[in-house]
Amino acid sequence: MTEKDFIPGVYPQKVEKGQITYSSPSNIALVKYWGKKENQIPANPSVSFTLEACATTTTVTFYELGSAGSHFSFDLFFEGRPNEDFKPKIQTFFKRITVYLPFLKSYHLKIETANSFPHSSGIASSASGMSALALCLLEIERELNPEMTQEYFTRKASFLARLGSGSACRSIEGDLVQWGAHKETEGSSDLFGIKYPYKVHNVFNSYHDTILLVDKGKKQVSSTIGHGLMHDHPFAAQRFQQAHNNLSKLRSVFEKGDLDTFIEIVESEALTLHAMMMTSQPSFVLMKPNTLEVIQKIRDFREKSGTHVCFTLDAGANVHVLYPENEKEKVYAFVKNELLVYCENQQHICDRIGYGAKKLG
Template identity: 65%
Template sequence: MIAQDFIPKSYLNLPESGQHKWAAPSNIALVKYWGKKKDQIPENPSVSFTLKHCKTITSISYSKKKSSEGFSFDVFLDGEQKEDFKPKIETFFERIEVYLPFLKAYYFKIETSNTFPHSSGIASSASGMSALAMCLMSLERDIIVHSSKDGKTLDEDYLIKKASFLARLGSGSASRSIEGDLIVWGKHQDIEGSSDLFGVKYPYPVHGNFKNYQDTILLVDKGEKQVSSTVGHNLMHGHPFSERRFEQAHENMSKLKAVFESGDFDAFISIVESEALTLHAMMMTSMPYFILMKPNTLEIINAIWKFRENTNSKVCFTLDAGANVHVLYPEKEKENVLRFIKENLVVYCQNGHYISDEIGFGAQPL
């Protein structure tokens, strides 16, 4: 598919008002996306586990306006109006208007909340933009049904792809939060159907070892990052190691395909931890350079390595663009790993806070 496939034909009739509500999860990348081209196109493919409990719940109430001039909306987080959220939504609407030409015809009340604390240091852009995209696609489906004389509606596969496509234009990683449990975003020669435009469900066999995988998120630092992800992505332009990094991501995607099929925990651990450290190595070697890991991030990593060596556990870590540590492990190790976390790792978390999550299966209507 190409971007033009998501531009609709003119609508015959717009409903006066309505409401839609969706929950959409966050996700954690195993192969990292870092660096993007124009229009939120990734420089390399990525693959992620969709999470289950860390999600954003968003509703949109819409009502037709008399004038079609400009975008009209208000945003509320946990019931409190958020003027500082509006510029990002405005930018998002500007990017997607050609694909949803009804946007200026309505006033929108956007109400959102997260199941994880707002100050938890977990980026809510992936879950938030995917939830909003699903609400808007539900509205487009309403419009098509309302305009149809023969009961026509949106094809479900098309709706999901377009929602991922739209979410990507708000936050790249949001393209991977529409579905689950393993999602690929970015064109890769070995993965059929993969696209730079939207995320797709991983299409090949996955060994039982990787079903119901667990992710405990250790909240090392709940503060705002000193360097935004957008700035970090842009620093990959002209980065001395960027081209080799993009090649490495392609290679790791190919390796993971074999790992997912065979169930090889050790190979999985090597790739996932290497990807996490490479992501931060790119930050440390950009110009200007920056460090998002904290001393306690390193303490946790070393403790995980020591625990794995002493117990033959298959626990491992990954990192997003921040200080928090995602501890990944198979479901059968849940009791032992949680005991290890409580006895050895909580001391490195801010206020002892961590979140226990697991693999989930994408956005859900409410």
């Protein structure tokens, strides 16, 4: 599919007003997307676990204006309060998608959104937030065009979410989602995420992710700026090739349930992401001292216990502790007894693999 496939014709129905609610999850990348081209096109492909507990719930209440205006008409509420800080990002998003949702300037929108986790702290709040909003907007379009198929709806939702936040395109479905063209993955695309199309061993279908809130503060650098630093990065080409190679290796890993190689790839990807930030110009150190303490503790415990616990990181200090269902009691006891001391007020989130966004109303 191309961008043109997402431009609608004349809508067969008329809708005066309504209200739509979606809950959309965050996701945690196993192979990281870092660096992008124009129009939110990824510099390398990625694959992620969709989460369940870490989610954004968004309600869009809309009514038709007397005539289409030259500007977008919307109010934004975050966790019950008006939020002007988020409005420029929504404005930019609307400008990017108006060619694909031409009804936008014909309605006033009241957008109410809330997260189940701390905003802007290294958990992908933009992924869950922009995917939830994209789904609500596309649901309005589905009311205007009831003949839209579910397959097209899902693909276009991912396409639109990507234009708000790249990783948001991986939050529409679950449990494993790949985004970015990869020569060995049939159906892969830079324009939208797809459900991982190959065989996946049962061990990966019920993975746990305990998120350690090492630092709940706002990130030192936004993901947008971080991606931009890859343009002239001295190691960018090697990094992009590494991502392609790791995706190729994961096909066998997912099929066989090879947890040892899974750990090697996932931890390498996490540390490479931070290494790219530490070697950019300007450089940023996003990990905190407690992040490093947790990483070392996890590696020591894995060696002593024979479990398959591992870590990954997003662009922040918090640590995602990944482990299979059949080891949950032993690993969570370790987390509780030895790792929570490194979290702010021992705060953490117990999450697990999820299966994508849900329409709530």
